[in-house]
Amino acid sequence: MKKSIIGALAVSTFLSPVAAMAETEVQFWHAFTGRLGELVKAQVEEFNASQSDYKVVESHKGNYSETLNAGIAAFRAKEQPHILMVFEVGTATMMAAKGAVRPAHEVMAQAGGALDQDSYIGAVKGYYTSTEGDMLSLPFNASTPVLWVNRDAMEAAGVDPDTDLSTWQNVDAALTALKAGGEDCPLVTAWQSWIHLENLSAYHDVPFASKDNGFAGVDTELMLNGEAQVAHLTAMGQWAKDGKFIYTGRRNEGGANFRAGECALFTESSAGYAGISSEAEFAFEVRPLPYWEGVGNAPQNTIIGGASLWVMEGHEDEEYKGAGAFLNFLSSSDVQAKWHQDTGYLPITAEASEATKAAGFYDANPGTDIAVIQMTANETTANSNGLRLGSFDQIRGIIDEELEGIWSGDKTAQEAMDSAKERGDALLRRFEAANR
Amino acid sequence: MEKRVTFKGWLLPVLLIAPQVLISAVFFFYPAGQAIWQSLFIPDPFGLSSQFVGLGNFEFLLGDKFYRTSFLTTATFSILVTLCSMIPALFLAVMADRLIKGSGVYRTLLIWPYAVAPAVAGVLWLFMFNTRVGVVSWYLGNLGYDWNHVLNGGEAMGLVVVASAWGRISYNFLFFFAALQAVPKSVIEAAAIDGARFWRRFWTIVLPLLSPTTFFLLVVNVVYSFFETFGVIHTITSGGPQQSTTVLVYKVFADGFVGQDLGSSSAQSVILLVVVGLLTVFQFKFIEKRVHY
Numbered sequence: 024m025k026k027s028i029i030g031a032l033a034v035s036t037f038l039s040p041v042a043a044m045a046e047t048e049v050q051f052w053h054a055f056t057g058r059l060g061e062l063v064k065a066q067v068e069e070f071n072a073s074q075s076d077y078k079v080v081e082s083h084k085g086n087y088s089e090t091l092n093a094g095i096a097a098f099r100a101k102e103q104p105h106i107l108m109v110f111e112v113g114t115a116t117m118m119a120a121k122g123a124v125r126p127a128h129e130v131m132a133q134a135g136g137a138l139d140q141d142s143y144i145g146a147v148k149g150y151y152t153s154t155e156g157d158m159l160s161l162p163f164n165a166s167t168p169v170l171w172v173n174r175d176a177m178e179a180a181g182v183d184p185d186t187d188l189s190t191w192q193n194v195d196a197a198l199t200a201l202k203a204g205g206e207d208c209p210l211v212t213a214w215q216s217w218i219h220l221e222n223l224s225a226y227h228d229v230p231f232a233s234k235d236n237g238f239a240g241v242d243t244e245l246m247l248n249g250e251a252q253v254a255h256l257t258a259m260g261q262w263a264k265d266g267k268f269i270y271t272g273r274r275n276e277g278g279a280n281f282r283a284g285e286c287a288l289f290t291e292s293s294a295g296y297a298g299i300s301s302e303a304e305f306a307f308e309v310r311p312l313p314y315w316e317g318v319g320n321a322p323q324n325t326i327i328g329g330a331s332l333w334v335m336e337g338h339e340d341e342e343y344k345g346a347g348a349f350l351n352f353l354s355s356s357d358v359q360a361k362w363h364q365d366t367g368y369l370p371i372t373a374e375a376s377e378a379t380k381a382a383g384f385y386d387a388n389p390g391t392d393i394a395v396i397q398m399t400a401n402e403t404t405a406n407s408n409g410l411r412l413g414s415f416d417q418i419r420g421i422i423d424e425e426l427e428g429i430w431s432g433d434k435t436a437q438e439a440m441d442s443a444k445e446r447g448d449a450l451l452r453r454f455e456a457a458n459r
Numbered sequence: 460m461e462k463r464v465t466f467k468g469w470l471l472p473v474l475l476i477a478p479q480v481l482i483s484a485v486f487f488f489y490p491a492g493q494a495i496w497q498s499l500f501i502p503d504p505f506g507l508s509s510q511f512v513g514l515g516n517f518e519f520l521l522g523d524k525f526y527r528t529s530f531l532t533t534a535t536f537s538i539l540v541t542l543c544s545m546i547p548a549l550f551l552a553v554m555a556d557r558l559i560k561g562s563g564v565y566r567t568l569l570i571w572p573y574a575v576a577p578a579v580a581g582v583l584w585l586f587m588f589n590t591r592v593g594v595v596s597w598y599l600g601n602l603g604y605d606w607n608h609v610l611n612g613g614e615a616m617g618l619v620v621v622a623s624a625w626g627r628i629s630y631n632f633l634f635f636f637a638a639l640q641a642v643p644k645s646v647i648e649a650a651a652i653d654g655a656r657f658w659r660r661f662w663t664i665v666l667p668l669l670s671p672t673t674f675f676l677l678v679v680n681v682v683y684s685f686f687e688t689f690g691v692i693h694t695i696t697s698g699g700p701q702q703s704t705t706v707l708v709y710k711v712f713a714d715g716f717v718g719q720d721l722g723s724s725s726a727q728s729v730i731l732l733v734v735v736g737l738l739t740v741f742q743f744k745f746i747e748k749r750v751h752y
Binding site for chain 1 (some may be wrong): 480501502503504505506507508509510512519523525590591609610611697698699700701702710713714716719720722723
């Protein structure tokens with residue numbers, strides 16, 4: 024049945040080239056595969072079906088880094104897409120590229136979107152907003168780290184699964200009890216730099232880098248070797264040494280261990296929900312990310328990870344209207360609410376969050392609102408808006424290397440972070456030189 | 460003794476070398492020239508602006524102690540890969556050469572790994588040694604050895620060396636095997652009649668006769684370990700843990716494609732070009748003297 028419709032469409036398109044010409048094509052490059060890829064495709068199809076003026080063509084260009092590279096290479100070859108998905112660490116690179124990107128708020132307004140920038144959740148849009156308060160790219164998938172708990176593993180090790188894990192002090196005690204109860208893998212993590220340094224800093228309201236984490240200028244320096252960060256990493260280094268924290272790799276390798284039921288606690292993005300809920304054969308639970316009681320202003324708010332959509336320069340006006348219309352469609356409340364519920368990514372507008380609550384989703388899926396609460400509990404500060412650092416993908420690589428030095432016991436946390444600062448600052452100076 | 464062929468006129472010789480010159484120009488001289496030019500600038504990723512810095516990129520690199528360490532890592536890696544791919548290949552070739560029946564089957568089977576792309580080979584080895592689900596690491600765990608290349612730099616280096624050398628054994632095997640077939644039987648038989656046993660014959664007769672092949676493979680393998688092992692390192696370790704497997708080529712990629720720092724990346728490829736050039740000159744000048752054709 025479906026085939027015959029497609030066939031009929033193909034024939035009719037073939038017979039009426041004029042009708043096909045009337046549709047303006049909008050290229051959209053993204054980094055999603057698997058379930059997320061399907062959901063993106065569904066969004067695009069829904070948009071294409073909803074109107075007849077524009078046709079969005081989505082294509083997958085590899086992982087986040089590869090997609091950004093593809094976009095940059097295409098721009099240099101003057102073959103850039105209209106809309107490019109860029110992960111959060113590429114934000115400073117995109118913002119600095121003045122002649123290559125067109126502000127999203129402009130494009131969306133021109134396409135007739137009644138864009139009220141205030142309707143977006145502050146901690147989500149803040150990451151992508153210029154110092155003048157204009158949203159330069161549309162947040163697409165935003166998540167924030169939370170603590171995932173394997174209740175069965177807790178029970179098996181003789182630890183009350185309802186025990187309070189809101190602070191790292193309590194987690195420390197729980198890890199000791201888990202280890203004593205025979206648990207081989209009390210704690211694993213994904214995205215170590217994002218969770219245990221970037222978010223740790225924001226959550227405790229201490230700076231990660233000078234100049235408001237780079238928001239106020241490119242002449243910024245890393246401050247990740249501060250007291251709060253070093254104290255946290257020292258504690259984690261000790262856990263690693265005691266076999267209470269198991270290091271599995273730089274990305275989200277630990278997710279496989281947790282989903283297989285091998286680990287008790289897991290610090291991972293709230294967007295881990297889709298994978299964990301479908302694979303885990305044990306009772307699991309989401310808790311807020313722990314903080315150190317008495318350090319900084321914890322709990323402040325956590326920051327986001329994920330990607331946003333950038334509109335690139337160098338196309339026809341008509342095409343920008345199509346791109347704007349697509350972005351307006353994506354940011355509409357219904358689409359957002361559905362995306363939030365399907366994926367565990369944060370809604371980008373308060374309205375979408377309200378709609379989700381009204382639909383009873385949070386009641387049916389306890390814990391799915393924790394990320395939203397954690398992000399929005401407090402008004403963001405200069406330390407908790409996000410990070411805007413050049414060469415940040417590479418700086419994360421440096422941080423990963425230095426953290427491995429701590430986990431293996433080769434370096435103290437202070438030595439490792441001093442070294443990370445020194446090496447990272449050298450890259451920031453080069454970025455400053457390139458974008459003078 | 461040397462045969463020299465001379466051409467009358469210049470058109471034919473020029474025509475004959477033209478394709479090679481053209482290919483070299485398009486795929487080597489032009490990009491190499493671009494790299495040298497770009498290494499003098501710090502451009503922004505999108506090519507919208509760039510700052511002339513003279514030799515600033517080189518200064519920045521050579522002042523970086525991690526970059527200097529990377530030379531050492533590369534040297535260790537290259538030597539290990541070359542040894543691990545040549546010695547087993549020679550051994551297998553000698554063994555296959557002794558077979559009277561079925562050498563064709565062995566030969567075919569031994570060539571297979573060469574058909575596996577480096578990145579795929581990397582994934583295969585990664586699966587076997589995966590700290591969680593790897594077969595080999597599981598057996599090692601049963602023997603009481605806790606394999607963890609995610610944190611142990613030595614183990615990580617060992618793994619990328621083995622994964623890089625594995626497919627290469629096939630390639631080297633092919634050349635050694637062909638060279639062994641070309642060793643005159645009469646010389647070996649004469650030695651055998653004089654009472655020389657197999658290994659003695661191998662050391663004093665076969666190996667010296669293999670020296671041109673060995674030398675060729677040495678050069679090719681060193682170049683391979685410098686440039687073509689990127690896929691293996693990228694899939695297995697991404698240069699980690701810490702910097703233990705960050706070889707020069709991997710750093711070119713990381714700075715250029717992860718860091719978008721094309722200036723530094725170009726400067727590194729220029730340095731790499733010089734290093735490999737010098738290495739090849741060195742090999743031809745000093746090692747080739749000991750090769751008997």
